[in-house]
Amino acid sequence: MITFEGVTKRYRDGTVAVDDLSLEVPTGAITVFVGPSGCGKTTSLRMINRMIDATSGRIALDGQDVREIDPPTLRRGIGYVIQQAGLFPHRRIVDNVATVPYLLGWNKKKARARAMELLELVGLDAGLANRYPFQLSGGQQQRVGVARALAADPPVLLMDEPFSAVDPVVRASLQDELLRLQSELRKTIVFVTHDIDEAVKLGDTVAVLRVGGRLAQMAGPATLLTEPADDFVRGFLGRDRGIRRLSFISAKEVRLGPAPPDLVTGEDGRPLGWRTGDGLAAYGTFDPETDSLRAALDAALLSPNGVAVAVDEEGRVRGVAGRDAIDELLAEYAPPVRGAGSAEEAPA
Amino acid sequence: MNWLADFFGDSAHWSGPDGIPVRLLEHLGYSAAAFLVAALIAVPLGMLIGHTGRGALLVVVAANAARALPTLGLLVLVVLLAGVGTVLPVLVPLIVLAVPPILVNTYEGLRGVDADLRDAAYGMGLRGPQVLFRTLTPVALPLILLGLRLSAIQVVSTATVAAFVGLGGLGRFIIDGLATKAYSSVIGGAVLVAALALAVQFGFLLLDRVVVSPGVRQTR
Numbered sequence: 136m137i138t139f140e141g142v143t144k145r146y147r148d149g150t151v152a153v154d155d156l157s158l159e160v161p162t163g164a165i166t167v168f169v170g171p172s173g174c175g176k177t178t179s180l181r182m183i184n185r186m187i188d189a190t191s192g193r194i195a196l197d198g199q200d201v202r203e204i205d206p207p208t209l210r211r212g213i214g215y216v217i218q219q220a221g222l223f224p225h226r227r228i229v230d231n232v233a234t235v236p237y238l239l240g241w242n243k244k245k246a247r248a249r250a251m252e253l254l255e256l257v258g259l260d261a262g263l264a265n266r267y268p269f270q271l272s273g274g275q276q277q278r279v280g281v282a283r284a285l286a287a288d289p290p291v292l293l294m295d296e297p298f299s300a301v302d303p304v305v306r307a308s309l310q311d312e313l314l315r316l317q318s319e320l321r322k323t324i325v326f327v328t329h330d331i332d333e334a335v336k337l338g339d340t341v342a343v344l345r346v347g348g349r350l351a352q353m354a355g356p357a358t359l360l361t362e363p364a365d366d367f368v369r370g371f372l373g374r375d376r377g378i379r380r381l382s383f384i385s386a387k388e389v390r391l392g393p394a395p396p397d398l399v400t401g402e403d404g405r406p407l408g409w410r411t412g413d414g415l416a417a418y419g420t421f422d423p424e425t426d427s428l429r430a431a432l433d434a435a436l437l438s439p440n441g442v443a444v445a446v447d448e449e450g451r452v453r454g455v456a457g458r459d460a461i462d463e464l465l466a467e468y469a470p471p472v473r474g475a476g477s478a479e480e481a482p483a
Numbered sequence: 484m485n486w487l488a489d490f491f492g493d494s495a496h497w498s499g500p501d502g503i504p505v506r507l508l509e510h511l512g513y514s515a516a517a518f519l520v521a522a523l524i525a526v527p528l529g530m531l532i533g534h535t536g537r538g539a540l541l542v543v544v545a546a547n548a549a550r551a552l553p554t555l556g557l558l559v560l561v562v563l564l565a566g567v568g569t570v571l572p573v574l575v576p577l578i579v580l581a582v583p584p585i586l587v588n589t590y591e592g593l594r595g596v597d598a599d600l601r602d603a604a605y606g607m608g609l610r611g612p613q614v615l616f617r618t619l620t621p622v623a624l625p626l627i628l629l630g631l632r633l634s635a636i637q638v639v640s641t642a643t644v645a646a647f648v649g650l651g652g653l654g655r656f657i658i659d660g661l662a663t664k665a666y667s668s669v670i671g672g673a674v675l676v677a678a679l680a681l682a683v684q685f686g687f688l689l690l691d692r693v694v695v696s697p698g699v700r701q702t703r
Contacts, residue, residue, distance in 0.1 A: 186606060211608035221603025225621040225696035234607050267698030283607070 136162045137183060137291065137323065142192035144178050144348070152178040153348035155192070160340075162197075162290075163321040167338035169328055171371070175348030176327045180293050183325065184213045196291070211235055214284030214292040214322070218300055220276040222268040228254070228279055229264040235287040246286075253282040258312060274305035278312070285320070294326045298333070310336055331372055335360065335379065343368050357383040361470040381429035384468050386421055389431050389461060391445050391454030398444065404451035406444050420444045423453070428468070432461055490656075490671030501655065507675065509651035514642045517574050518635050521581030525634075526627065529586045533593025533623070534615045542590045546583040554580055554641055562648050573645040573652075580641055581634040588630025592623030624695050632687035636680050643676060653679070 137160035144153040153175040160166045168176040181187040182194055185206045194201050201209060222231050230237075232250035241249070254264060257278040268276055277297060284292055298306045310333065317324065328334055334341045335356040342353040345367050352364040360380040363369040369376075394400070397410040398418070408415030419437030421430040423445050434443035435458050443461070445453045490496060496503055532538040557576040565571045596619050604618040620627070643654030656672025659665070691700070 184606065186602070207608045207610045209608075210606055215603070215606035217599060217603055217606065219597075219599045221597075221599045221606075223600065223604070223618055223622075225624075225699045227698070238608055238613075267696070269698060 136160065136197060137325065138193075138195045138198075139179070140193045140195070142179070142182065142189045142194055144175065144182065144187065145190045151348055153182070153189075156348065156350055157192075158342055158350060158353055160323060160325055162323045164339035165317060165324040165326055165337050166340045166342060167326045167328060167334040168342050168344060169331055169334035169338075169371075170344035170351075171329065171346060173346045174344035176329075176344050177295055178348070179344070180295055180325055180327045183291075184210045184215060184293055186210075211238055211287065212289050212291070214287075214289045216277075216280045216284045216292070216294040216297045218296045220268075220273075220280035220297075222276055222279055222283070224268050227265050227267060228259075228271070231268065231279060232282045232286050234283055235289075239287055249286060250282070253285055254279075256285070256316065257282045272305075273301045274309060277301060277309060281313070281316075285322075290323055292322045292324045294324060296327055296329070299328065299330065306333075313337065332379075335382075343371060378429060378432075380470075381432060381465075381468075382427045384428040384464070386423045386426045386428050386431040388467075389423055389428070389445070389456045389464055391423070391456055392460070394444075394452050394455050395442075398452065398455065400452050404449075406446070406452050409438060409440060411439070418444050420446045420450070422446055422448060424448065428461070428464060431456060432465075435461055486667035486670045487674065489667040496671070501651075503675070506651055506653050506655055507679075509645075510639075510642050510653040510676075510679065513570065513573050513577065513645055513650070513652055514635075514639045516570070517577030517642070518581055518638050520574070521578045521634060521638075522585055522631060524578075525582045525585035525630075526589055529589025529627075529630075530593060530615065530620065533590045534611075534619060536594075539590070539594075542586055546587045549579050549583045552576075552579060554644060555647070558644055558647060567649055570645075570650060572648045573642065573650055576644065577638050577642060581638045584633040584637065585627075585630040588633070589623070589627045592626030592630075593619050595626070596622050621696055622699055625691065625699060628687060628691050628695065632684065635683045635687065639680050639683050640676060643672075 139156050139158050139160075142153055142156045143151065145151050156175075156179060168179055170176050178187055182189050183196075183201065185201055185204075188202070196204075196209075222228075223234070229247055229250045232253055233241075233246040236246035236249055237243075251261060251264060254261060259275060259278050259282070263271065263275065268279070271279065277300075280297065284294075298309045301309065314337065326334075326337055328337075338356055340353060341356055341359050343351045343359070345351045351371075352359065352368045354362070357380055359368070360372060360376045360383075363372055363376075399407045399410055399415060401407050406418055406420060408418050410416075416439045417437055419434030421434040421443055423431070425448070431443050431445075435441050435456065438444070441458045443456045445456055447453050499505070529542070532542055554576045557579060558572055561572040561575045593615075600618060600622065601614065604614045609617065642652055643657055645652040646654030646658040653672050653675050656668045656675070660668030660672060
């Protein structure tokens with residue numbers, strides 16, 4: 136666990152980057168620091184591995200004040216991933232990944248073997264190991280950056296806007312990959328981003344910071360979307376909070392009905408379209424095992440009759456869910472009704 | 484071309500204390516000594532200033548001042564101060580000439596390293612000297628070598644001034660030739676100096692191939 140206790144960073148010119156920040160980063164989960172430019176999110180992150188030292192307050196790593204640890208020693212025990220990957224251009228990929236093991240005095244053979252393991256773990260071909268960074272795409276470089284941070288198996292991983300320099304498609308795949316990795320590794324991850332959608336997608340907990348370095352709200356993503364603490368958080372979350380919240384509800388519980396005869400399927404069992412007077416109409420599909428209620432609703436909205444087609448992982452029709460079935464689940468997950476005790480809070 | 488044939492064809496020019504081999508070795512000796520001293524001063528200084536960021540003004544001032552100094556004037560001055568009979572009069576001006584390109588390029592090379600890279604190096608847990616020697620220097624190496632190359636070429640070309648103060652080197656063919664109106668000697672000496680400068684250039688390009696990481700060379 137990482138604990139911030141009244142942490143303040145004030146620069147010599149009087150600028151306050153982080154103002155009296157107190158929060159707890161739980162072990163084994165992803166905590167996202169999100170906020171607009173100048174909210175001190177990166178500064179807060181960099182104070183954990185002492186790339187920046189706090190002016191006052193205390194940051195503790197499992198109870199130990201980070202200021203009691205010599206910075207290079209501290210940093211070798213904390214994985215660090217930065218925006219442009221920051222790979223060493225003069226070293227081959229395998230040696231980039233083995234940076235911290237080398238620093239820790241592992242022998243070359245063991246360090247390289249570990250590096251190869253990690254390249255595989257982050258989904259990179261072993262053939263890339265002997266290339267140089269400039270020969271890799273941005274997305275590949277960022278994967279190497281993650282592999283490098285994980286090389287010595289640190290319990291804590293700091294990620295400073297790691298995916299913001301790649302295109303949206305690559306970014307989405309890197310995000311999915313991170314979630315997959317995290318489900319295996321269970322690291323304590325602090326992730327900084329300015330992108331609220333990324334924060335909501337990745338975070339087990341999301342800390343929203345406001346300009347001037349103050350914590351506005353810290354909550355799970357679903358709670359954040361339904362119950363933003365104030366106008367700033369509400370504004371920062373943006374539109375469609377109600378719809379976006381559905382991403383956190385599994386579509387598994389949607390009641391499925393049998394496929395009606397007017398859903399035309401191919402020989403392989405995959406849907407082809409809805410039969411209409413003059414041909415086939417569009418349809419939308421979702422996989423109840425892996426998709427969210429948002430995907431199910433989206434699928435329903437894509438069909439002219441408002442019926443979503445449920446498919447299995449092979450894309451074969453499993454059944455259908457009408458808007459009534461989706462609506463039942465929506466009602467079940469309606470935002471909680473506020474008691475009289477919280478009347479002083481801003482309305483959602 | 485006749486002059487060249489006269490000069491290089493004359494067997495007297497290939498032996499004895501004022502023959503081409505001896506003059507060439509003298510020339511290389513002055514050049515190498517001055518270049519090594521300059522490199523030993525300028526490379527560490529440039530690395531230190533580039534890494535710490537302190538003393539950048541010194542680089543600018545030293546570079547400009549040294550460039551403005553006339554080599555011949557300095558030569559005469561050192562002769563007046565130290566007297567003839569030593570190699571000091573030729574070494575001092577050559578060193579002064581050789582330091583700025585090395586200092587400026589080494590400094591610029593280190594300063595020019597991407598801030599993200601520096602950040603990543605510290606963030607991985609490298610200590611200051613490790614950041615300097617394992618990250619900044621290998622990445623800045625192409626520029627450091629460029630500075631060394633420019634400097635070496637200048638030194639080799641300018642070492643001809645040794646002949647002004649009665650020392651040896653290839654400059655003797657030029658100076659003596661001018662004095663006695665033996666133009667074949669002047670041209671022959673000039674060709675030798677030019678060839679030497681080209682050889683130095685070529686040598687550094689080979690060195691670049693060997694010591695610079697392909698990862699850095701390609702991205703330049």
